[in-house]
Amino acid sequence: MTHSTSSGQAAAPTLAPTRPEPEQRGIGSLYAGNARSVVSRGLLATRSTNWIIILSGFFEPVFFLLALGVGLGSIVGSVQTTAGQAVPYAAFIAPGLLAVAAMNGAIYDSTWNVFFKMQYAKLYEGMLATSLGPLDVALGEILLALLRGGVYATGFLIVMQVLGLNLSWTALLAIPAVLLIAFGFASLGMAVTSYMKTFQQMDWINFFLLPMFLFSATFFPVSVYPVPVQVIVEIFPLWHGVELVRGLTTGSLDIAMLGHVAYFVVMIAVGLTFTTRRLRALFLD
Amino acid sequence: MTSSRVEPVETSPTRSLAAKPRRWGSWYVAEHRLRGMRSYYKTLIATTVFTPFIYLFALGLGLGSLVNRGSAGAFDGVNYLTFVAPALIASAACTAAVEECTYPVLMGFKWNPIFFGMNAAPITGNQITNGVFIAVIGRILPTTAVYYLAMLLFGATPSPWSALEIVIATTTGMAFGLVVASYMAGVETDTGQPAIIQRFIVVPLFLFSGTFFPLTQMPIYLQWIGWLSPLWHGSQLGRLATYGLLEPGWLVAVHVLFLLGLCVFGWLRTQHVVTKRLNK
Amino acid sequence: MPFVTVETMPTPVISAPVIVASGLTKKYKGLAAVDGISFEVAPGESFGLLGPNGAGKSTTMRMVGAVSTRTSGTLSILGLDPNRHGPEVRAQLGVVPQQDNLDMELRVRDNLIVYGRYFGISNRAAGKKADELLEFAQLSDRAKSKVDDLSGGMKRRLTIARSLMNDPRVLLLDEPTTGLDPQARHILWDRLFRLKEQGTTLVLTTHYMDEAEQLCDRLIVVDKGTIMAEGSPAALIREYSTREVVELRFGSDRNAEVALQLAGLGERIEVLPDRVLIYADDGDAILAHVAAAGLEPVTSLVRRSSLEDVFLRLTGRSLIE
Numbered sequence: 001m002t003h004s005t006s007s008g009q010a011a012a013p014t015l016a017p018t019r020p021e022p023e024q025r026g027i028g029s030l031y032a033g034n035a036r037s038v039v040s041r042g043l044l045a046t047r048s049t050n051w052i053i054i055l056s057g058f059f060e061p062v063f064f065l066l067a068l069g070v071g072l073g074s075i076v077g078s079v080q081t082t083a084g085q086a087v088p089y090a091a092f093i094a095p096g097l098l099a100v101a102a103m104n105g106a107i108y109d110s111t112w113n114v115f116f117k118m119q120y121a122k123l124y125e126g127m128l129a130t131s132l133g134p135l136d137v138a139l140g141e142i143l144l145a146l147l148r149g150g151v152y153a154t155g156f157l158i159v160m161q162v163l164g165l166n167l168s169w170t171a172l173l174a175i176p177a178v179l180l181i182a183f184g185f186a187s188l189g190m191a192v193t194s195y196m197k198t199f200q201q202m203d204w205i206n207f208f209l210l211p212m213f214l215f216s217a218t219f220f221p222v223s224v225y226p227v228p229v230q231v232i233v234e235i236f237p238l239w240h241g242v243e244l245v246r247g248l249t250t251g252s253l254d255i256a257m258l259g260h261v262a263y264f265v266v267m268i269a270v271g272l273t274f275t276t277r278r279l280r281a282l283f284l285d
Numbered sequence: 286m287t288s289s290r291v292e293p294v295e296t297s298p299t300r301s302l303a304a305k306p307r308r309w310g311s312w313y314v315a316e317h318r319l320r321g322m323r324s325y326y327k328t329l330i331a332t333t334v335f336t337p338f339i340y341l342f343a344l345g346l347g348l349g350s351l352v353n354r355g356s357a358g359a360f361d362g363v364n365y366l367t368f369v370a371p372a373l374i375a376s377a378a379c380t381a382a383v384e385e386c387t388y389p390v391l392m393g394f395k396w397n398p399i400f401f402g403m404n405a406a407p408i409t410g411n412q413i414t415n416g417v418f419i420a421v422i423g424r425i426l427p428t429t430a431v432y433y434l435a436m437l438l439f440g441a442t443p444s445p446w447s448a449l450e451i452v453i454a455t456t457t458g459m460a461f462g463l464v465v466a467s468y469m470a471g472v473e474t475d476t477g478q479p480a481i482i483q484r485f486i487v488v489p490l491f492l493f494s495g496t497f498f499p500l501t502q503m504p505i506y507l508q509w510i511g512w513l514s515p516l517w518h519g520s521q522l523g524r525l526a527t528y529g530l531l532e533p534g535w536l537v538a539v540h541v542l543f544l545l546g547l548c549v550f551g552w553l554r555t556q557h558v559v560t561k562r563l564n565k
Numbered sequence: 566m567p568f569v570t571v572e573t574m575p576t577p578v579i580s581a582p583v584i585v586a587s588g589l590t591k592k593y594k595g596l597a598a599v600d601g602i603s604f605e606v607a608p609g610e611s612f613g614l615l616g617p618n619g620a621g622k623s624t625t626m627r628m629v630g631a632v633s634t635r636t637s638g639t640l641s642i643l644g645l646d647p648n649r650h651g652p653e654v655r656a657q658l659g660v661v662p663q664q665d666n667l668d669m670e671l672r673v674r675d676n677l678i679v680y681g682r683y684f685g686i687s688n689r690a691a692g693k694k695a696d697e698l699l700e701f702a703q704l705s706d707r708a709k710s711k712v713d714d715l716s717g718g719m720k721r722r723l724t725i726a727r728s729l730m731n732d733p734r735v736l737l738l739d740e741p742t743t744g745l746d747p748q749a750r751h752i753l754w755d756r757l758f759r760l761k762e763q764g765t766t767l768v769l770t771t772h773y774m775d776e777a778e779q780l781c782d783r784l785i786v787v788d789k790g791t792i793m794a795e796g797s798p799a800a801l802i803r804e805y806s807t808r809e810v811v812e813l814r815f816g817s818d819r820n821a822e823v824a825l826q827l828a829g830l831g832e833r834i835e836v837l838p839d840r841v842l843i844y845a846d847d848g849d850a851i852l853a854h855v856a857a858a859g860l861e862p863v864t865s866l867v868r869r870s871s872l873e874d875v876f877l878r879l880t881g882r883s884l885i886e
Contacts, residue, residue: 029651037682044679045670048711050477056484067492071502075359076351089351122666128632130683130731131656203328210336214343224350284651285634 029284030276031135038127038140039147057105057148058155061097065159068219069093079221082243083252087167094165095249096218098156098174099181099241102149103209106182109145110189111205115196124283134279138272142186149182150175160249168251177248177261181241184264187271188237194278212238217246237267306407314403314416318389319423333428337435340373341366344497345439360499363443363528370441371450371523372496374432375516378454381428382462383487385421387479390469393417400563410560414470418552421462422455429454442527449526457519460544461487463551470558490514495521518543583608583735583766584629588638591624598624600790601638606735611767613781615774615872617882621790622770623663626739629768631655643734656684659733663740665724667712673723674699674708681730691730698726702756718749722756729760736760738769742776754779774872786872786879793879798872805878806870807832809848813855813862814840823860830854835877844874 046054069090076089117123127137153175160166189205196202215222215229216238222230233239244260247253306313322329345366352365360368393400393413400413429451436442442450465482472478493503493510494517500508511517518540524530525537532540584606591599599621606612614622627633628640631647631654640647647654668676674695681691699705702722707715715723721741728736741757742750757780761767771777777784778798786793786801794801811831815823817839824836831845845851848867855862876882 029649032652032685034683034685037679037685040682041668041671041679044675045668048670048672050481053477053480053484056481060484060488063489063492068497071493071498072352074502075498077354079351121669122662122664123668125662126666126668126680127683129630129655129658129660129662130680131652131685132683133652200325200328203325203332207328207331207335211339211343214339215347219343220347220351224347284632 030133030280031139032131032133033136034132035136035139035143038132038137039143042140042144054148057101057108058152060104061101061152061156062159064097065090065094065163069163069165080223081246081250081252082217082221082256083247083250083254085250085252087250088165090163091165091167091250092246093219094156094160094163095174095246096216096242098153098160098178098249099238099245100213100218101152101156102178102182103185103213103238103241105149105152106145106184106186107189107205107209109148110142110186111193111202114141114190114193115199115202118194118282119197124279128279128283134283135272135276138187138190138275138279142183142190142272145186146179146182149186150179153178153182166249168249170247170251170253171249174245174248177241177244180261180264180268181237181244184237184241184267184271187268187275189271191271191274191278194275194282212236217242237263240264303407306412310408310412311415311419314408314413315419315423316416317399317403318417318420321389322420322424329424333431336377337374337432340377341370341435341439341441344373345369345441359502361524361528361530366439367441367443367528368524369497370436370439371454371527372494372516372520374429374436374450374454375457375519375523376491376496377432378425378429378458378519379461379487379491379516381425382421382458383465383479383482385424386417386462386466387469387482390417390466391472391475391479394470394472394562395475400559404563410563411556413563414466414552414556414559417466418459418463418555421466422459425455425458425462426451429458436527444527444529446529447527450523453519453522453526456544456548457515457522460515460519460547460551463555464547465551467551467554467558470555470562490516515544515547581608582606583643584612584768585641586625586629586638587640589625589628589635589640590637591621591628591633592636597636597790599628602785602787602790602792603638604785604792604795606766606768608734608766609764611761611780611782612769613777613784614768614770614787615772615777615781615784615876616770616787617772617876620787622787623739625787626737626768626770630658630660630737656731657734659728659731659736661721661724661728661736661738661741663743665720667720667723667727669712671712672708673704673710673712673715676712676723677727677730680727684731686731694730698729701729701759702726703752716749718745718752721745721749721753725753725756733765735766735768738767740770740772742771742773750776774876777872786876788876788880788882794875801872801875802870804875806874807844808846808870809844810868810870810874811843811845811848811851811855812840812864812866812868813843814864815860815862826858826860827855833878842874842877844870 073089078086078088079092080086081092124137128134157166157171157174160171192205193202215233216236217233218238222233222239225233240260240263244257247257349365349369352360403413404410432454433442433448433451436447436450469478490510493507494500494514495511496516500511500517503511521530521532522537522540522544525532582605584604586605587603588601589599589603590597590601602621602625604612614625616622624633628635628647629642631642631651634648642654643657645654668679671679677695677698678688678691681694682688686694696705696708699708702725704719704723704726707719712720712723725738725741738757742753745753754776757767761780767780769776769780781798783795783797784801785795794805796804813823813827814820820839820841821836824834824841827834827841827843831843831851833844835842835844843851852865852867855865
């Protein structure tokens, strides 16, 4: 056995405590409390991405708002919200588009982006070889998605304000609401993505998003459907998001909104649990 | 030009060496592309079949129930579903065409440079272009056919000429796709062009090409978007076919010529760009 | 073998092993990728796992790297059980995976800094360390480059620099030079040698004999998840092979047939599809015998025994298949 000992070895860092500890399957081995390093990595990486693509996330809902809200609005006139309030068509769809934008941004960041990093860039493999745990990685990526979603939401709210589509001061609360919605979609999206193995499987995500986008009271109230269809729509998360944001921007607050919030809290918990579990199984088992 | 004189000098055995590829090369390439689509055929079929129903149901009926209330006559005197369907089918064709004309073209040169491999086999740049486009037609034609069937089921096609819609929508998709392909064929580094095309060209054109309301409903200073958009020309032709939209003869001619013109331009330009790039 | 049991607390004395594995096993769906292997690595030692693809080397490395949970057996890394103290163990390790997983979205220097941040190192300290390591990896002039623009050898050096950001006590290298051209390999070996001189404990897997001979103080030969032999390269060659080897080629279809006539020459004869190997202490003497017997090989070569021969002896198979 060779001991090529140099002076560096003498100053070796002290050993970490080695007392035998009880089986620690809990949060300790999953979370190092350093999710911010994952966030700052993401911010640094955006430097190399195409800014036009990032900007496009802001413009898409604006285009929809102008085309449908303004173009179609003059024909449609006013629409009744769930709360029974009659609002101009543009003011009706704007909160819907805001919720959709939150969903799309969060989904994109937590599905395709994560899938690529996981399968091709092997980014998480590198991260998990350090003292980071899977929960650090999951939280960091989700926070990043929220940051982006928050910027888009604020921008869109400003557009709404300019067009006079915020009917109450409570519209300000739409920002935290949008973050909650984005958090929900991001954690669930990431959980689902972590189970995906091929691009083809990823395509199914879009396949489920489209009907949700079109049917969740985004462009017209669910009351146009027969009751069974309404019930199905109300099972899906986007409807809860749209209703929550619409209540806030139109200023008709309702106790049911707490239900929508609860829906997303549960979604976040479920998503995070599965994501962490799966990342652990994938990279640490 | 003396190059054409070289041809007859070749003896027939030389020619026969590549007789099959010369004759069928385009179809080999098309077959290759269509085989490639097999890897995601499940989502392809699911999307092709369900998207029309989802869109027609949501926008034609759902949104329509709002629109029809206040607007007798605003939509050429037909109900909203009938008005919006020809634009939706054309836009579905455009979306599929853009999908097939962005990444697959970029990929053939960059990530999985199969075009160079084909060209190393006795297949020419023009044949590669043709093959890719044949495959694009092979993707769009079923898409529009299924869409048309969905329109029939929804009762959105009062005119007996409505089956022409399949050809019209396919041509619209090709007009869009071929021009996009002619651009993509020249792209050297991928900086997200497909996403930019999707978000800054496809989506705005989808929204501002007289899809959801007549072009004349928009302010005059925005109407030029429609005139430049293959989607508007295709939608108007589709409306002519499905419910007999009243359109002056010269305008119908403009619609047809514009779409065909884009197809020819896109096809020839792609051939040119592809050949030049392969032989660089 | 007198292995220390894992639950014993290693005292921080220089000679206490940094890695102790005993009966280490990893099963995937009932199939054992690693089947009860035991070894120890001393601080400052350069320890190799040698074996063909699929022998279980990478799985062993992943368990040592605290990113794979063992199925059974005991494992202690720096006195800690990686199953329980994953982050603490990983905080003291440097990992160079088989395939570079550099961050393609970040520039060269940022790759190092961001990686340092994962260990909770402050921005300033990470920046300083990054500059030192860029120097070490001979990449200072490429600090602002995109990772994509680096050559394979440079990427590999960057990965090694990255693995040193946290001043690891043990550096794990999985096939460090696979896929590199000879020149890039030599540069890399030189850098690893310097680390070894500085007292860094190296654990590396390889299926290259020359690499194992160059870098390892001691190694285990692994095949099908078990340890076939253990020792220093020289000792292994002494024990399992002869001083020299004669390689004869008679043409693919004649090798086996001629080998029968060679029987009795040297200590041992191995017939491979493309050549016949005769193990002996004096290769030239064997060649003379062959010539005297009137056998005319297409080519002949006398060389020194290598770990390749050890492997062939131990498993009956060639290492690189």
